[in-house]
Amino acid sequence: MEWRDQGAILSVRKHGETSAIVEVFTGMHGRHSGVVRGGISRKLTPVLQPGSQVEVTWRARLEDHLGTFVVEPVRSRTAAVMNDRLALSGLNAITAMLRFCLPEREPHAQVYAGSIQLLDMLGVSRDWVLAYLRWELMLLEEMGFALDLSRCAVTGSFDDLIYVSPRTGRAVSRAGAGDWADKLLPLPLCLLGQGGAETGELLQGLTTTGHFLNLLAQDLGNRPLPDARNRFIDLLARTERD
Template identity: 30%
Template sequence: MQIDTEAIVCGVRGHGEHGTIVRMLSPDHGMVAAYVRGGRGRRVRPILIPGNTVSAQLRWRTENQLPQATVELVQSRAPILSEPLPSAGIDWVTSLVTAALPERQPYPRLYQAMGGLLDAIEAAPSAIGWSSALVRFEQLLVAEVGYARPETDFIEGQSPAGWSEILAALNRSSRQLFGELLTGRVEALQDSRSRLLDRLARAAR
């Protein structure tokens, strides 16, 4: 079997001496894990940065086999990872999606929303320009995976009044995400969320 798809890199871990296992969110096949030969090498490692968009070719012989993938860079978001707030935003979003979504179940609306959010994080001159989009993305994720109605009440296309409303909505979203959606060992996710909220709170002062 073979799939050619665009995808957003969400999670990367080493496997073997030179390879990596990459989890990518694609529009038509959902979250897909694949082995990338040479993923820790000088040429491929910069491509496999969480938040980057890639063109991926996945091949496998049986449905239960881990696919092997080759990747080419479509859009790099590495330049903004040196900035503390955008870096925290991208780290949280990619970590959340990696933890929350099942394998190979398509979520095309979530894929489009994630791409739009990452573009906003990259392009907005300040965090207030993308933080409301983050709230709506979390709201969509909760709805897409079939849990209770999101606790936030942002309406698509409308911006909140300001920082106080944004931070209150993110705190409500945190309680729902960690109380209902995310289970098991979530210490790293909690650290990522706390880091993001702390930096947003400092930006709001």
């Protein structure tokens, strides 16, 4: 068995004395692992960094074997984030969430394209945190937890949508919320795709997506969301306070 694809490295762990098991999110083969011979050498260690874009050739005797990777560098993203704590934290959150949500060896073309675009924004574009929030929306949709933010679930109105039902994931207007407003999740304009966002709005949006990601986590064996996501949000909140 053999195939060739391109993807972003999600994780690297030592295997034996000189090798590493590398997990890559590829365009056509999804989240896939393989052994890289000499993966902890001085030559390959700078290449095998989470977030780096690589060409991989996977080989195995049988399809269900772990197999081996031959890795060729395409683009490093390390330099863009190393001097930016928030961007580095965001990169760790992205790779951790992909490992957490996506089943192994199952292609997800839309998520792959969106993830590569987001990784390319880290440390480069000011809007990457907003892009991360919208990426979580896309991830939820791909996993079957899509939010319906198009109109009010109570009145049918398209206007003044400021809440999300924690049960149905549908938008609720100010008028439609009534006495239930304090039990609903926030719906900042940035979740509706309307313009940019201040940090406070982004945190509101991440609270809402986090609620539904936790519901997804229950479906995935009642596991907690990755600590990397929590650390990223905590760091973002500290930048708001500062």
